[in-house]
Amino acid sequence: MPSLSHFFETFFGKSNVFIDAMLLTLELTVVSIVVGIIIGLFFALLKVSNIKILGYISDVYIYLVRGTPLIVQIFILYFGISSIFLLPDFWAASLALALHNGAYIAEIFRGTIQSIEKGQLEAGRSLGMSPALTLRRIILPQAFRRALPPLGNQFIIGLKDSSLAAFISMDELFNVATTLGSNNFDEMTYLLIVAVYYLILVAILTIIVNLIEKKLSISDR
Amino acid sequence: MKKSLITILSTLFILVLLSGCAEKEQLEDGTKLIQKDQFVFASSGEFKPFSFVKDDMEVTGFDVEVGKAVAEKLGLEPVPKRIKFKGIVEGVKTGRADAAVASHTVNPQRSKHVSFTTPYYYSGPQIFVRPDSKLKNIEDLKGKEIAASKGSTYADTAAEYSKNIKTYDSDITALKALSEGRHDAVITDFVTGKTAIKAGFDIVGRQLIERSEQSIVIPQDNPQLLKRVNTALEELRQDGTLKKLSQKYFGEDITTKPE
Numbered sequence: 001m002p003s004l005s006h007f008f009e010t011f012f013g014k015s016n017v018f019i020d021a022m023l024l025t026l027e028l029t030v031v032s033i034v035v036g037i038i039i040g041l042f043f044a045l046l047k048v049s050n051i052k053i054l055g056y057i058s059d060v061y062i063y064l065v066r067g068t069p070l071i072v073q074i075f076i077l078y079f080g081i082s083s084i085f086l087l088p089d090f091w092a093a094s095l096a097l098a099l100h101n102g103a104y105i106a107e108i109f110r111g112t113i114q115s116i117e118k119g120q121l122e123a124g125r126s127l128g129m130s131p132a133l134t135l136r137r138i139i140l141p142q143a144f145r146r147a148l149p150p151l152g153n154q155f156i157i158g159l160k161d162s163s164l165a166a167f168i169s170m171d172e173l174f175n176v177a178t179t180l181g182s183n184n185f186d187e188m189t190y191l192l193i194v195a196v197y198y199l200i201l202v203a204i205l206t207i208i209v210n211l212i213e214k215k216l217s218i219s220d221r
Numbered sequence: 222m223k224k225s226l227i228t229i230l231s232t233l234f235i236l237v238l239l240s241g242c243a244e245k246e247q248l249e250d251g252t253k254l255i256q257k258d259q260f261v262f263a264s265s266g267e268f269k270p271f272s273f274v275k276d277d278m279e280v281t282g283f284d285v286e287v288g289k290a291v292a293e294k295l296g297l298e299p300v301p302k303r304i305k306f307k308g309i310v311e312g313v314k315t316g317r318a319d320a321a322v323a324s325h326t327v328n329p330q331r332s333k334h335v336s337f338t339t340p341y342y343y344s345g346p347q348i349f350v351r352p353d354s355k356l357k358n359i360e361d362l363k364g365k366e367i368a369a370s371k372g373s374t375y376a377d378t379a380a381e382y383s384k385n386i387k388t389y390d391s392d393i394t395a396l397k398a399l400s401e402g403r404h405d406a407v408i409t410d411f412v413t414g415k416t417a418i419k420a421g422f423d424i425v426g427r428q429l430i431e432r433s434e435q436s437i438v439i440p441q442d443n444p445q446l447l448k449r450v451n452t453a454l455e456e457l458r459q460d461g462t463l464k465k466l467s468q469k470y471f472g473e474d475i476t477t478k479p480e
């Protein structure tokens with residue numbers, strides 16, 4: 001274990017490199033979460049649509065993602081997809097992370113949409129709303145609120161999973177730590193430094209999710 | 222049952238769709254490049270002194286400087302790119318880099334998948350011992366305790382001569398242990414050993430066991446680039462650039478074929 005003074009010296013001495021790396025980690029995380037939510041919502045709707053073939057498509061996607069390790073998916077998008085067209089490094093990483101998050105988010109949304117009582121749908125319909133309008137105005141807002149706690153959890157997993165982008169040459173936090181660590185024969189110090197960065201990022205993410213949760217729960221009272 | 226079968230089959234179908242090779246830009250002479258005015262070459266950045274990063278994460282080292290010199294001879298802009306070592310060959314195959322200047326040892330397994338240029342340096346495993354040791358060559362190694370780095374070709378080499386093998390996570394750790402009085406010998410790359418001696422380790426080199434050739438990796442479907450890089454390397458040998466770089470990093474010339 002490195003001494004405390006050596007740790008702090010490196011922590012502040014290398015902060016400019018680590019802050020660049022942290023920004024890349026944040027970019028990867030934000031893009032993969034936002035795109036993941038869109039993908040997740042889309043496949044969740046396919047699954048609750050009652051149209052068999054759409055349900056199948058959703059099943060294939062979720063099975064594909066949940067059935068393979070994330071690192072395999074990242075390599076497939078980075079090396080394999082190049083047969084069709086060459087995705088830039090950043091988008092290969094972000095898209096792999098987004099597709100991965102999307103499958104889990106789809107399952108979260110499907111669960112919460114199905115948890116909204118049938119009566120709500122019937123009430124909307126009896127007021128003369130179309131099924132689409134009922135979904136948008138009544139079902140989805142409630143489903144989203146119920147989805148927040150598990151979503152927050154998935155966001156944290158997504159943030160930490162972004163470290164796997166290190167294997168396809170993204171200079172994010174983990175990659176910078178292992179590269180500098182092996183260059184200086186001092187891996188432990190650098191790994192401890194990135195651990196601190198991840199803890200700070202997760203703390204910020206948790207606070208944001210809690211704030212949204214509080215805001216959306218006002219109508220519950 | 223039927224439903225899950227359909228799910229699995231369509232999954233496999235999608236996976237099959239995902240295999241093959243990227244479209245690159247083609248120059249008039251048939252050279253294929255990712256960008257027509259750039260030479261994108263890969264190295265790991267985790268193999269000092271061949272490739273490593275400076276404090277600002279800019280990659281440098283012997284391999285990287287050779288790559289830059291080759292790019293200049295080709296009249297292209299050098300673009301070094303860091304890829305983790307085990308992904309480099311795949312990266313060259315699938316068009317993530319035009320070539321790799323990453324200390325790849327020429328061997329038959331790799332030659333099935335990629336092309337190699339002429340060697341740009343020569344290396345090989347060497348026996349290292351403490352200065353007071355009587356151990357001189359491979360015959361003396363029988364029954365002795367040899368240390369090497371885990372999973373390296375050197376651990377396999379050591380196993381050919383003795384049953385008593387200790388492994389470490391890195392070659393440097395093994396040499397450190399040797400200099401502190403543990404084990405009878407260490408087998409590692411002669412450049413690594415030399416670097417350690419320079420850093421003040423109390424050890425000496427004995428017999429060089431075998432010779433390995435390190436070359437630039439080029440995709441197999443790009444013979445014109447292979448030809449041009451070979452020409453560039455020959456020019457760099459002739460005008461003394463390779464020798465100068467070798468002197469700068471190792472204090473001796475490792476770029477000419479040893480006797």
